[in-house]
Amino acid sequence: xxxxxxxxxxxxxxxxxxxxxxxxxSDSASQSxxxxxxxxxxxxxxxxxxxxxxxxxxxxxxxxxxxxxxxxSLHIKDSQPSDSAVYLCAVxxxxxxxxxxxxxxGTQLIVxx
Amino acid sequence: xxTVKQNPRYKLARVGKPVNLICSQTMNHxxxxxYQKKPNQAPKLLLxxxxxxxxxxxxxxxxxxxxxxxxxxxSLYIGSAGLEYSAMYLCASSGTDSxxxxxxxxxxxxxxx
Numbered sequence: 001x002x003x004x005x006x007x008x009x010x011x012x013x014x015x016x017x018x019x020x021x022x023x024x025x026s027d028s029a030s031q032s033x034x035x036x037x038x039x040x041x042x043x044x045x046x047x048x049x050x051x052x053x054x055x056x057x058x059x060x061x062x063x064x065x066x067x068x069x070x071x072x073s074l075h076i077k078d079s080q081p082s083d084s085a086v087y088l089c090a091v092x093x094x095x096x097x098x099x100x101x102x103x104x105x106g107t108q109l110i111v112x113x
Numbered sequence: 114x115x116t117v118k119q120n121p122r123y124k125l126a127r128v129g130k131p132v133n134l135i136c137s138q139t140m141n142h143x144x145x146x147x148y149q150k151k152p153n154q155a156p157k158l159l160l161x162x163x164x165x166x167x168x169x170x171x172x173x174x175x176x177x178x179x180x181x182x183x184x185x186x187x188s189l190y191i192g193s194a195g196l197e198y199s200a201m202y203l204c205a206s207s208g209t210d211s212x213x214x215x216x217x218x219x220x221x222x223x224x225x226x
Contacts, residue, residue, distance in 0.1 A: 004155065101215065
């Protein structure tokens, strides 16, 4: 079964800082990697996904995938207090049916105004 | 409308009593999932329905039941709650038209005493 590890467990940054979140997974043939954001009292919400080696940019978000090192990272530029949330990395494993995802335990991000 | 609704939001149950959690979605998604989330742990997939076909994870096979009477509704049933069932239960749905993005509800918090 796919194993997903996230670091750091928590992160506190001042408003405007660049945030870097890390995720490692166990199978280089994993189909796709997703980042979800979860605010308190809410369900996780999909932010960005990546399928191919390399990077993908959407607005203030950039995700980097390196299958050889089994590592993916999420970078948030110009962080805002509204970015304060738990960030979950999720991997769709090789041969996994449909949208079945394996999640990490998450990184708690706090952005201080 | 990308809303997944869960009821009840909070449930207090006695040890040994049954628990039934309900989820609904109006996006005509073909797949609905149930995840269990405990503090500081990754969301754990319990089971999912693809159309009318139920798939249960091997390690939770006998602990949870589910039904999907129509495309919009899905329930999670615990026949005899134990203390270890205390957790947040997250329902999600996905469809081919959503690129297999999972849309989550806000969760049902179950406390077993």
